[in-house]
Amino acid sequence: MICKYCHETTHYIDKCPTILCKICKEIGHPQWLCKKKKQLKTSKPSVPSEEPVYKNVNYYLKIIDKPWSDI
16 A cells, blocks of 8 residues: 555555645645535535626727726
């Protein structure tokens, strides 16, 4: 057995004591075993998507006289 993260022969990567989780930033488990990943997926509120603002020449011509603090 060899850990693909720290290359020690005492454990696998799933049980590596030095690995850093990319999701919760805690040490001791990889991101695919993170218990907080499931919590994040279920706790996200569904936000209606806004229509994207396409910034073309006409957009900038409309705001040409606005002060920077209003933009």
